[in-house]
Amino acid sequence: MADVTTETATPQTAGHAPRWAGALSGILAASLGLALGTLLAKLLTGVPTPINTVGNRAIDFAPPFLKDFAIEQFGTADKAVLIGGVVATLAIVALVVGAIGVTKPKVAQVAMIVLGVVAFAAALFDRTASANIVITVLPTLLTGVVAFAAITFLLRRMGTLKGEPGSTGGFERRAFLIGAFGIAAVAAIGGGLTRVFGGAAARESRAAITLPAAAQTADAIPAGAQIDLKGISPYITPNKDFYRIDTALSVPDVPTDGYVLRIHGMVDRELNLTYQDLLDMPLEEHRVTLTCVSNEVGGPYVGNATWLGIRTSTLLEMAGVQSGADAVLSTSADGWDTGTPLEALTDDRSSLVAVGMNGEPLPLIHGFPVRMVVPGLYGYVSATKWLVDIEVSRFQDFTAYWTSRDYTAEAPIKFSSRIDVPASFEALPIDNARVGGVAWAQTVGIAKVEVKIDDGGWNEAELGASDTDETWRQWSWTWDEATEGRHNITVRATTKDGETQTSDRAPIRPNGTTGWHSVQFRVE
Ligand SMILES: Nc1nc2c(c(=O)[nH]1)N[C@H]1C(S)=C(S)[C@@H](COP(=O)(O)O)O[C@H]1N2
Ligand SMILES: [Mo]
Numbered sequence: 001m002a003d004v005t006t007e008t009a010t011p012q013t014a015g016h017a018p019r020w021a022g023a024l025s026g027i028l029a030a031s032l033g034l035a036l037g038t039l040l041a042k043l044l045t046g047v048p049t050p051i052n053t054v055g056n057r058a059i060d061f062a063p064p065f066l067k068d069f070a071i072e073q074f075g076t077a078d079k080a081v082l083i084g085g086v087v088a089t090l091a092i093v094a095l096v097v098g099a100i101g102v103t104k105p106k107v108a109q110v111a112m113i114v115l116g117v118v119a120f121a122a123a124l125f126d127r128t129a130s131a132n133i134v135i136t137v138l139p140t141l142l143t144g145v146v147a148f149a150a151i152t153f154l155l156r157r158m159g160t161l162k163g164e165p166g167s168t169g170g171f172e173r174r175a176f177l178i179g180a181f182g183i184a185a186v187a188a189i190g191g192g193l194t195r196v197f198g199g200a201a202a203r204e205s206r207a208a209i210t211l212p213a214a215a216q217t218a219d220a221i222p223a224g225a226q227i228d229l230k231g232i233s234p235y236i237t238p239n240k241d242f243y244r245i246d247t248a249l250s251v252p253d254v255p256t257d258g259y260v261l262r263i264h265g266m267v268d269r270e271l272n273l274t275y276q277d278l279l280d281m282p283l284e285e286h287r288v289t290l291t292c293v294s295n296e297v298g299g300p301y302v303g304n305a306t307w308l309g310i311r312t313s314t315l316l317e318m319a320g321v322q323s324g325a326d327a328v329l330s331t332s333a334d335g336w337d338t339g340t341p342l343e344a345l346t347d348d349r350s351s352l353v354a355v356g357m358n359g360e361p362l363p364l365i366h367g368f369p370v371r372m373v374v375p376g377l378y379g380y381v382s383a384t385k386w387l388v389d390i391e392v393s394r395f396q397d398f399t400a401y402w403t404s405r406d407y408t409a410e411a412p413i414k415f416s417s418r419i420d421v422p423a424s425f426e427a428l429p430i431d432n433a434r435v436g437g438v439a440w441a442q443t444v445g446i447a448k449v450e451v452k453i454d455d456g457g458w459n460e461a462e463l464g465a466s467d468t469d470e471t472w473r474q475w476s477w478t479w480d481e482a483t484e485g486r487h488n489i490t491v492r493a494t495t496k497d498g499e500t501q502t503s504d505r506a507p508i509r510p511n512g513t514t515g516w517h518s519v520q521f522r523v524e
Contacts, residue, residue, distance in 0.1 A: 033144065057125065306357070338381050378413055428523050449492070503515060
């Protein structure tokens with residue numbers, strides 16, 4: 001912070017502007033620049049906002065351990081925390097720069113230019129931009145120019161920077177405040193308008209879509225797949241409750257107009273498919289349980305949905321995969337990419353290039369208009385959202401977003417189980433101590449779930465009806481001899497291959513957690 005006491009300590013000319021006026025000017029100039037730059041970004045398509053573009057660079061430069069920490073500490077709020085950090089840093093810098101400007105106006109002017117250049121440089125290298133580079137850098141350019149013009153105007157109003165126009169010759173509180181108020185008003189209006197725009201193109205085209213009926217529908221969900229127990233995860237996760245994990249600071253705005261899925265690389269025929277081309281192909285419906293590698297034992301990053309899409313094997317057959325290929329590198333509109341074993345996209349599992357989720361076009365945050373869904377593999381090696389590019393390749397020929405950050409290239413989902421009821425420290429009634437949850441072993445299937453109370457023996461739980469081996473399975477168990485007081489419950493699953501969950505704890509990195517989920521609860 002600027003040292004306010006220097007204001008009286010330094011010899012000053014009559015009417016020298018106070019430090020608070022400088023600090024306020026710094027904040028206002030930065031705010032006005034950001035408001036107008038952000039507004040411009042939102043009016044363009046495929047262009048990150050100045051704050052997001054700086055945030056994107058921060059994500060790209062952050063070491064993996066910091067990301068693990070952020071996901072662990074803040075969960076899906078990690079993006080909000082990052083943006084908050086960028087904004088707070090900028091605010092402090094703007095305050096200090098403005099306060100310095102009271103005695104050193106040229107320094108403040110140069111500092112505003114430097115801030116603009118930093119944002120400009122971030123935009124120049126922003127992999128999330130889908131617009132061309134000249135358009136991508138425009139918002140940060142505008143931010144820098146406006147922030148410079150605004151600080152210059154306010155420094156003149158303060159009488160700090162001599163020269164016409166707007167120079168008052170000395171500090172007059174009233175004249176300064178009128179100028180400051182004007183800047184604040186324009187910044188507020190600009191900031192308000194940014195909320196009106198953005199994501200508009202995708203939202204509009206999504207609203208206009210009616211998905212065709214599936215050529216092959218999923219079998220009905222067997223009766224009894226959903227166990228009647230309050231608090232258990234619903235068998236199908238509603239879209240609004242489905243977990244969201246991605247590196248996108250703002251949801252990529254990908255309208256169906258102009259959408260092209262390119263399939264190329266080690267293929268006989270390159271394909272360029274429009275959204276309509278995809279809808280015109282034989283669509284299949286499959287229920288698949290997605291899981292994130294960042295899911296802690298007992299964690300929330302797992303969900304089950306009915307997906308509508310074209311089999312990846314159909315598309316790859318059309319393109320004609322050449323021999324020697326063992327991987328598919330898929331890329332999103334915002335430049336995120338991942339490698340998936342070719343085998344997982346061509347064997348008999350229900351791997352899809354999906355357009356629908358639970359009877360609707362994909363929600364914007366879940367990859368509209370097109371994403372991948374691959375049963376049995378963690379999302380980071382398979383589930384590319386906002387999918388625009390599929391390149392048939394070889395693992396040895398590329399690294400992808402997470403594999404260049406210490407995660408393994410191949411990552412089948414580690415089977416697991418979770419207690420939904422009781423929730424942590426919840427009380428169960430002694431005459432009906434019923435517990436339950438979900439277990440998943442995608443592509444293999446769950447054969448058995450067992451629970452134990454405290455240090456007791458394992459008890460076999462009842463399983464919900466089996467749907468497919470690509471989905472999770474519910475379980476429940478009633479503790480008939482429940483005793484009052486505090487207890488601990490632990491769960492473990494066994495797959496149809498006869499493997500039982502290990503109690504050994506593995507961390508998220510490099511390829512997912514293991515261990516048993518336990519919950520503390522009470523019986524009364
Ligand atoms: N474009 C893009 N797609 C992505 C990601 C991403 O960061 N960017 N994250 C992946 C990860 S790690 C997971 S677990 C799934 C999550 O999909 P969901 O948000 O629809 O649940 O998306 C995958 N697809
Ligand atoms: Mo993930």
